[in-house]
Structures are given as structure tokens and as C-alpha cells.
Amino acid sequence: MSGHEARVHGHCDTRFTAVREVFEENFRERGELGAAVAVTVDGGTVVDLWGGWADAARTRPWERDTVVNVWSTTKGPVALCAHILADRGLLDLDRPVAAYWPEFAAAGKEEVRVRHLLSHRSGLCGLREPHTLEQLCDWELTTARLAATEPWWEPGTRSGYHALTYGFLVGEVVRRVSGLRPGAFLEREVTGPLGIDFSVGLPQKDSQRAAELVHPPAANAGERGVAFSRLAPAAVAALANPLVGAAQANTPEWRAAEIPAANGHGTARAVAALYGVFAGRGLLGGRRILSARAAERVREGQGRCRDLVLGAGFDGETEIGLGLWLSGPQGSYGPNPRAFGHDGFGGSCGLADPEAGVSLGYAMNRMGSRIADDPRKTALVEALYSAL
Incomplete structure (x- = not known):
């Protein structure tokens, strides 16, 4: 094995050997640089693997x-933060956002419901005025601009992926109700104790x-700019105002900011644990995070449609629950159409x-070109279900 070949470390139950084989295959055949994958079944960890390199120069092992x-x-x-508050009776997902965030009522948004924020149906997929990365890192400025702006479409009627705004919208409601931004709330309620x-x-x-x-070789800024120029105005606002990618996300400024739609940092093990709250119907590590009823509500479908932002990138219609995407007939999260989850830009x-009692977390540093359903992730999900 050469000095630059990926080595895979960690633990994998023999029943899930197929997951390890696909994980190793991702390095050999699908351009993986550094990555980790973790799987829990009924709350117990059955796969916890990592390998490859943490930097483009391949000087730091993962x-x-x-x-x-x-x-x-x-x-x-x-x-999850919003659903914890709703479960405690502190947040009503059917009330207008303005009941908790009065300034939000501006520009005809008096009747936008909290559930519309969670399901990407508020019409606020992006800002209409130019918004720089520096401004995105300013919580007060970004939330004030969102409160003042008008929706791109009639709220509640269609989904349009809120790529960057989702975290500020849901996060500001969390802050207005709890006094904490989502990062601090999550740490206090879930990640810290567990x-x-x-x-x-x-x-x-x-x-x-x-x-x-690391961006894939073809994903340079010029090519991305040409692709974005073909999108509808709402999609450009969602995906390119501001335009962010690997270069921006590697900066101290990005890492120091709180951008809850897009700058969570963690291990695959941590992702599997957090999504394991939903898979465990609210239980994680013997601790009840959500009631079973609240955990079930997360995947309450809000209606299938061709997403107004991502429509061109998906075959047919998709459906978002109250914060997460349903696997649906396309099987994005395995063969159970009621399984659910969320992909991150690049993979x-x-x-x-919950039916299988399974959660999965996958994290990597070489970004693919797709917003969702990266081939490496799809191969891992298929391998997981082949072992169940």
C-alpha cells in the first residue's frame, strides 16, 4: 500500500461487512479523500469507520x-431544537411566526406559520438584496433582513429549498422562545449532556x-456561476446570495460564525447519534429527548411537489416533513418511503x-457536485439496507 492510499480504521459488526466494503470502495472508485461513516441499530453502534486524509495535500490522516x-x-x-421546544409546549408550529418574532410580520408575512419555516414553504429561500459572506456571518443583520423582506411565492403553497436562510429563520424562532441560538440550545439540551x-x-x-x-476539480467558481445564471431568481437567491463553497467554509470567519443551515461541524458518529434521536422515536442513550409523538411529527409530510429551488436537479417531486426530507418513492434514505434525513452540499x-431502528451518519471532505444523493452516500445506504 502506497503512502497516499487510504487506510480505513474503526469497528464494523460482521453483519454489516457490506458497509465497510462500500466505504473502502468509495476511496478506490468514487474519489473519496477523507471520510467517516457510522450506523446505529436500536441505539447501539454497529458501524464506526473512518479513513483517508483530512487535507488536500494528504499530510494529515483522518x-x-x-x-x-x-x-x-x-x-x-x-x-430538533424547534421540536424540543414544541414538545414542551413552548412553541406552537401552527401559530404565526410573528407571534414569537413580531418584526417578522413585515412585507405581508403576518400569516406565515412556524411549520412553513421548518418545511421550506415560507417563501424566504433567499434575500432579494445582495448579501455578502461577511453579512451572512452577522446574525442580527441577516435575521433583520429576513424579517423585513417579502416572500418569493405565496407561503405554504410550495416548497423552495431554504439553503442558507433556513437556519436563521428556524434559529431566530428558537432564540426568541428559549433565549438561546440553536447552537447553544443544542449543546445545553442534547450534545453536552450526551x-x-x-x-x-x-x-x-x-x-x-x-x-x-475540497471541491471536485470541475466545481470552480466560474463554472458554478454559469450554472447559477440559468436558474430562476428565487433559486439564485437561495443558492448564490452569497455564493459559498469549500474555500469559504475553510476560513476562520465561517467557522467562527453561527450559520445553522450550513456550518455544523462534527464526526459521522455525532451525526448518527443526532439523527438517532429520530430513529429511536425520541430516545437516545437512555435519555428521552423527544416524546414519541413529537419524534413522529418530524416526518409529517407537508405535500409532494417539484421544489421551486431544487426542481431542476431532482427527478419528479419530493416531499419535506417538518424539518427533514422524506425518502419517498425515490428512496433517498433507503427503501422505506417514510424513512427521512438530510443531505449536506457535496455529499x-x-x-x-424508525421502523428499522436505524440511523446513519456520513461525513467527508472531498465534495461531490450534487446537492443531494451523492453516489458515495447512495452506495452506503444501499449497503446498509442489504445487511438489515
Whole structure:
């Protein structure tokens, strides 16, 4: 084995050998650089693997405690924060957002419901005015602009993926109700007590163990700009205002900010644990995080449609629950159409299947070109279900 070949470490129950084989295959055949995958069944860890390199130069091996930006896989833990508050009777998902965030009523948004934020149906997929990365890192500015802006479509009628705005919208409601932004709320309620290695943003003390994100060779800014120029205005607002990628996410500014739709940092083990709350019907590590009823509500479908932002990138219609995407007939999260989860830009994934009692976390640093259903993730999910 050459010095630059990937070595895979960790534990895999013999029943799930297929997952290990596909994980190793991802390095040989699908361009993997550094990655980790973890699987829980009925709350117990059956797969915990990692390997490859934490940097593009292949000088730092991916270690057991390497963390990486998982992009939109962060949205699942953010949704969990809102559902914890709803479960406690502190947040009503059917009330207008303005009941908790009065400024939000501006520009005709008086009747936008909290459930519309969770299901990407608020019409606020992006801002209408130019918004820089520096401004995105400013919580107060970004939430104030969202409160003041008008929706791109009639709220509640269709989904349009809120790629970056989702975390500020749901997160500001969490802050108005609890007094804490979602990162601090998640740490207080879930990750701190259970020792889960996941944070929204990245504390400076953890910067040395963070993997470097790497774009695929074809994904340069010029080509991405041409692709975005073909999109509808709402999609451009969602995906390119501001335009962010690996280069931006590797900066200290991005890591220091709280961008709860996109800058969660953690291990695959941590992602599997957080999505394991949903797979375990609210139980994790013997601790009840959500009531069974609240955990079930997370996957309450809000109606299938062609997403107004991602429509061109998906075959047919998709459906979002109250914070997570349903596997549906396309099988994004395995053969159970009621399984659910969330992908992160470039490949990462969190999956929950309460019927099978299964959760999966996948994290990597070489980004693929797809927003969802990266071939490496799809291969891992298929291998998991072949072993069940």
C-alpha cells in the first residue's frame, strides 16, 4: 500500500461487512479523500469507520476525532431544537411566526406559520438584496433582513429549498422562545449532556482537528456561476446570495460564525447519534429527548411537489416533513418511503428510519457536485439496507 492510499480504521459488526466494503470502495472508485461513516441499530453502534486524509495535500490522516463541516446535514439538529421546544409546549408550529418574532410580520408575512419555516414553504429561500459572506456571518443583520423582506411565492403553497436562510429563520424562532441560538440550545439540551461531538460553527479549540473541505476539480467558481445564471431568481437567491463553497467554509470567519443551515461541524458518529434521536422515536442513550409523538411529527409530510429551488436537479417531486426530507418513492434514505434525513452540499448525510431502528451518519471532505444523493452516500445506504 502506497503512502497516499487510504487506510480505513474503526469497528464494523460482521453483519454489516457490506458497509465497510462500500466505504473502502468509495476511496478506490468514487474519489473519496477523507471520510467517516457510522450506523446505529436500536441505539447501539454497529458501524464506526473512518479513513483517508483530512487535507488536500494528504499530510494529515483522518482520525477518529476528525470533525468536518457537514453543510445542510446541520438542518436536522436545528429542526430538533424547534421540536424540543414544541414538545414542551413552548412553541406552537401552527401559530404565526410573528407571534414569537413580531418584526417578522413585515412585507405581508403576518400569516406565515412556524411549520412553513421548518418545511421550506415560507417563501424566504433567499434575500432579494445582495448579501455578502461577511453579512451572512452577522446574525442580527441577516435575521433583520429576513424579517423585513417579502416572500418569493405565496407561503405554504410550495416548497423552495431554504439553503442558507433556513437556519436563521428556524434559529431566530428558537432564540426568541428559549433565549438561546440553536447552537447553544443544542449543546445545553442534547450534545453536552450526551457527549455528542457536534457544534454549530467550530470552537477555536477544535480547529486543529477540522478537515479541510475540497471541491471536485470541475466545481470552480466560474463554472458554478454559469450554472447559477440559468436558474430562476428565487433559486439564485437561495443558492448564490452569497455564493459559498469549500474555500469559504475553510476560513476562520465561517467557522467562527453561527450559520445553522450550513456550518455544523462534527464526526459521522455525532451525526448518527443526532439523527438517532429520530430513529429511536425520541430516545437516545437512555435519555428521552423527544416524546414519541413529537419524534413522529418530524416526518409529517407537508405535500409532494417539484421544489421551486431544487426542481431542476431532482427527478419528479419530493416531499419535506417538518424539518427533514422524506425518502419517498425515490428512496433517498433507503427503501422505506417514510424513512427521512438530510443531505449536506457535496455529499454528507444523516438518515433516520424508525421502523428499522436505524440511523446513519456520513461525513467527508472531498465534495461531490450534487446537492443531494451523492453516489458515495447512495452506495452506503444501499449497503446498509442489504445487511438489515
